[in-house]
Amino acid sequence: MQPVSLDCHQHMINIQNLSFSYGEQKVISDLNFTVRERDFVGIIGSNGAGKTTLLKMIVGLLPASKGEIRLFGQPVRKFKDWERIGYVPQKNAFNPLFPATVREVVMSGLYNNKNVFRRISRAQQCKCDDALEVMRIEGIQDKRVGMLSGGQQQRVFLARALINHPDLLILDEPTVGIDIETQAAFFELITHMHAHHHMTFLMVSHDIDMIQNYLGQEPVQRNGKINFYSRHSHELQNCAAEDLQHTLT
Numbered sequence: 635m636q637p638v639s640l641d642c643h644q645h646m647i648n649i650q651n652l653s654f655s656y657g658e659q660k661v662i663s664d665l666n667f668t669v670r671e672r673d674f675v676g677i678i679g680s681n682g683a684g685k686t687t688l689l690k691m692i693v694g695l696l697p698a699s700k701g702e703i704r705l706f707g708q709p710v711r712k713f714k715d716w717e718r719i720g721y722v723p724q725k726n727a728f729n730p731l732f733p734a735t736v737r738e739v740v741m742s743g744l745y746n747n748k749n750v751f752r753r754i755s756r757a758q759q760c761k762c763d764d765a766l767e768v769m770r771i772e773g774i775q776d777k778r779v780g781m782l783s784g785g786q787q788q789r790v791f792l793a794r795a796l797i798n799h800p801d802l803l804i805l806d807e808p809t810v811g812i813d814i815e816t817q818a819a820f821f822e823l824i825t826h827m828h829a830h831h832h833m834t835f836l837m838v839s840h841d842i843d844m845i846q847n848y849l850g851q852e853p854v855q856r857n858g859k860i861n862f863y864s865r866h867s868h869e870l871q872n873c874a875a876e877d878l879q880h881t882l883t
């Protein structure tokens with residue numbers, strides 16, 4: 635009988651022997667880590683541990699000093715399917731003179747090079763309404779984003795990332811500057827999306843309580859000062875059970 639493989643889900647991020655230095659300063663050292671379809675991975679670490687650096691390498695903004703990152707099986711430098719990935723960087727801010735409205739910015743999450751000149755469909759407008767409502771910014775949708783507070787702007791970035799229903803959402807401290815109620819609503823939303831809508835998450839957070847409540851008390855891996863917490867959505871166990879049944883029949 636073949637050994638049972640529990641790994642029947644696609645590898646969305648595969649990190650092998652990854653190291654990164656800024657000049658002489660080594661930030662990431664020999665990291666091996668995999669994020670599979672339907673994982674929720676939380677990254678916790680002290681200031682300066684290298685969390686943002688790691689996310690920037692994953693989305694191709696920084697090249698690795700050593701090792702490799704693959705996205706959906708492709709080396710990151712060759713990866714093209716960026717609409718499958720939503721990324722909300724840390725401490726985002728719009729220039730005060732940025733002319734677009736909140737609604738326009740959220741809608742821009744739906745565009746890629748191919749459909750930028752197409753007419754906006756009714757279904758797309760509905761997706762936008764949903765994203766605005768979830769982030770509680772429907773009341774300010776006609777305001778210019780450059781004029782909003784930091785917390786309001788952060789909600790706009792999150793709504794823009796959510797509108798596309800990406801397969802993988804990468805979030806760098808997504809709720810910094812957001813009030814407690816919206817933070818709680820946002821965590822509830824993303825954990826719901828993880829558990830019931832097959833979405834995969836990689837999130838840096840300083841909210842240790844939220845991470846441990848949802849992902850468990852103990853990290854699954856440590857690298858330097860970075861701790862990784864992880865949980866699969868329950869469908870993963872069904873998949874493992876299917877795999878077992880398949881092997882036995």
Ligand SMILES: Nc1ncnc2c1ncn2[C@@H]1O[C@H](COP(=O)(O)OP(=O)(O)OP(=O)(O)O)[C@@H](O)[C@H]1O
Binds near residue numbers: 679680684686
């Ligand atoms: N562009 C850069 N040039 C040189 N050093 C940098 C650069 N960006 C970050 N660093 C340094 O690399 C280390 C890791 O930074 P990084 O921003 O990845 O940490 P972090 O874990 O995200 O921290 P925080 O929790 O404060 O956001 C820090 O010591 C930082 O000073």
